[in-house]
Amino acid sequence: MRSNFIGAYLSWVMDSYDLGAVVITATILEKVFYPTFGLLGAVLPIIFTVVSRPLGGLLFGMLADLQGRKKALIVTVLGYSLSIGLTGLLPGYYQIGILAPVIVSLLRVVQGMFIGGDVSSSFTLAMESVSSRRGLYSGLMQSGTLLGFVLVDLLFTNLARSPGFAVNGWRVIYFVGVIPAILALVIRAKVSEPRIYLEAPKQYPLKGLSPLIQTLLVMVGFWVMIYAGPQFIPVYLGEVLHLKPQVYGLLALVMNVVGIPSMLFSGFLSDFVGRKAMGIAGVAVGLLTAIWFYASGHPSLLSMVIFGFGINLASAITPSYLAERFATFSRATGVGFSYNGAFIVAGFTQLFISQLSGAMPVSMSATVILAVGALLSMIGLAIGPETLKVSTLPTS
Numbered sequence: 471m472r473s474n475f476i477g478a479y480l481s482w483v484m485d486s487y488d489l490g491a492v493v494i495t496a497t498i499l500e501k502v503f504y505p506t507f508g509l510l511g512a513v514l515p516i517i518f519t520v521v522s523r524p525l526g527g528l529l530f531g532m533l534a535d536l537q538g539r540k541k542a543l544i545v546t547v548l549g550y551s552l553s554i555g556l557t558g559l560l561p562g563y564y565q566i567g568i569l570a571p572v573i574v575s576l577l578r579v580v581q582g583m584f585i586g587g588d589v590s591s592s593f594t595l596a597m598e599s600v601s602s603r604r605g606l607y608s609g610l611m612q613s614g615t616l617l618g619f620v621l622v623d624l625l626f627t628n629l630a631r632s633p634g635f636a637v638n639g640w641r642v643i644y645f646v647g648v649i650p651a652i653l654a655l656v657i658r659a660k661v662s663e664p665r666i667y668l669e670a671p672k673q674y675p676l677k678g679l680s681p682l683i684q685t686l687l688v689m690v691g692f693w694v695m696i697y698a699g700p701q702f703i704p705v706y707l708g709e710v711l712h713l714k715p716q717v718y719g720l721l722a723l724v725m726n727v728v729g730i731p732s733m734l735f736s737g738f739l740s741d742f743v744g745r746k747a748m749g750i751a752g753v754a755v756g757l758l759t760a761i762w763f764y765a766s767g768h769p770s771l772l773s774m775v776i777f778g779f780g781i782n783l784a785s786a787i788t789p790s791y792l793a794e795r796f797a798t799f800s801r802a803t804g805v806g807f808s809y810n811g812a813f814i815v816a817g818f819t820q821l822f823i824s825q826l827s828g829a830m831p832v833s834m835s836a837t838v839i840l841a842v843g844a845l846l847s848m849i850g851l852a853i854g855p856e857t858l859k860v861s862t863l864p865t866s
Contacts, residue, residue, distance in 0.1 A: 609737020
């Protein structure tokens with residue numbers, strides 16, 4: 471089943487590259503497509519991308535539960551690759567007027583659906599294909615998010631030095647995002663359905679979603695923290711602190727690189743102390759480092775290292791924790807909608823920050839919203855079981 475995990479992991483890495491492209495170029499997209507919106511224009515592409523994820527998670531999760539993890543994975547990989555490529559071809563506001571923000575917003579919505587669907591299939595496929603050290607593999611799987619961000623950050627930082635980057639050079643980042651379409655062919659050839667899925671009795675997926683309210687609460691908290699923290703950093707550094715793209719691109723790169731060993735460390739520990747305990751501890755550490763980061767003023771490489779390590783600890787448990795909460799016949803639907811359904815609330819995190827910043831500094835408004843997320847995730851984890859001991863997935 472090694473090829474299953476690798477295929478799912480690579481799909482998630484490139485899915486995250488596509489999402490990271492929207493995040494790291496947010497201030498440029500604002501100038502190209504939303505030039506009259508200010509800070510709101512910088513966060514709208516991110517909001518449109520994430521708010522459609524719940525529908526994608528539900529629809530493609532049901533497809534994965536009813537028709538197989540492999541089929542759903544191929545469809546979502548092709549979908550998010552095509553969406554980002556079309557974004558790179560789209561003329562700006564000063565070329566086609568109001569059609570530019572309308573079309574790019576629609577493309578963000580479509581891409582968000584396929585990104586949400588990829589979670590349902592890739593996370594479920596990966597976790598069903600491992601039976602030991604699932605916490606460590608969970609940390610590795612979730613760290614694929616950051617590897618995707620690192621790849622796009624590296625490309626962004628290098629391209630940002632070239633003349634005309636803000637005019638058309640940024641489009642290269644989006645064209646590179648089409649490459650994962652090739653991965654669909656690899657998945658079709660190498661990936662197989664997990665044995666646990668093939669042997670499990672099939673039922674209608676919606677019948678097995680009783681843990682959903684609790685898992686949604688956990689994920690709303692996790693994602694509010696992430697979108698008020700690391701996902702807000704490029705906007706914060708570029709729009710608020712007015713750092714140059716090559717500067718904030720490097721700082722974001724450092725933050726994401728450090729997050730990878732953080733997630734591996736957290737996942738490893740969760741195999742001993744439990745998912746629930748590691749999640750609660752990670753939330754606490756993440757909140758403390760975020761408070762310190764936003765209060766420290768001008769960022770440095772050291773502050774980005776500390777912030778990047780602390781804020782990423784909690785979410786490393788996500789793939790294993792969610793997979794262990796749902797029965798096999800509804801697992802992809804439960805995982806996909808828990809992970810993505812949280813964006814019904816968390817997807818507006820940066821809009822909340824933008825609105826709250828009218829009454830207080832942006833750094834303080836980001837801290838307040840992040841703290842709300844931390845509280846929600848702690849409550850959600852506290853009322854749920856310890857899945858290392860009580861799990862719907864067998865271990866060896």
